[in-house]
Amino acid sequence: MKPAVIREVKSMSMSCDRVGNLLLVKFTNRGARDLCIYVPAFIVFWLLRHLPASQDPNLAPPPPASPITQQDWDNPYTPRAQYVQCKELRGAIRMTFVLDSKEDLTVVLDRSNVELMRQIMIMYTKDLIDLDAQ
Numbered sequence: 001m002k003p004a005v006i007r008e009v010k011s012m013s014m015s016c017d018r019v020g021n022l023l024l025v026k027f028t029n030r031g032a033r034d035l036c037i038y039v040p041a042f043i044v045f046w047l048l049r050h051l052p053a054s055q056d057p058n059l060a061p062p063p064p065a066s067p068i069t070q071q072d073w074d075n076p077y078t079p080r081a082q083y084v085q086c087k088e089l090r091g092a093i094r095m096t097f098v099l100d101s102k103e104d105l106t107v108v109l110d111r112s113n114v115e116l117m118r119q120i121m122i123m124y125t126k127d128l129i130d131l132d133a134q
Contacts, residue, residue, distance in 0.1 A: 006106040007032055009113050011065035014120045015073070016127045022080070023124060024073060027107055028065045036072050037097060037105060038080040041128040044121050050086065051093070054115040062112045077101075 007029040015024045023039045072078070079099035087094045093114050096106040109117065 006108070007035065008108045009110075011062040012113060012117060012120075013065040013068050014117075014124065015068040016124045017073075020127050020129045023121070023128070024068055024078070026066055026068050026072060028063075029107075034066050035105065036068075036075065036078045037099065038078060039084075039097075040081065042131060043081055043084055044124070044128055045130045047084070047086075048118065048121055048125070051114060051118045052088075053118060054111060056111070059112055059115060062110075062116055079105075 007027060008031075009027050010030045011028045013026045013028075016022075017024070021041050023041075023044055024036060025039050026034055026036045028034050079102045081097040082100055083098050085096045085098075089108070092108050092110050094106060094108050096104055098104050
């Protein structure tokens, strides 16, 4: 098993593909370069069912993230998440993405980034296909 790369996320941006079966997620990390991964729709819907919504009305938004460009979409080396494992920590969530072509990626998201991720994914639910919907 390959060791996971661990990154503390400063902010993130997301974009949906035209077909509606995955998101491109670009993590802006503290002390490291940006990382992009493809997250399939089934993972997005699973995360939406399991990520806690923030109840803090004073939660400050994270700093602006690097924008997603066409070059990010066209990069042939961007890995695809096969599944994700989450662990709730005090004031943060650790997410380990098992990737198809690179070592696993572990990101630590503070409460503001968890809420940002949740809100962006909710925004894209109308564009994504939920194959598990009943």
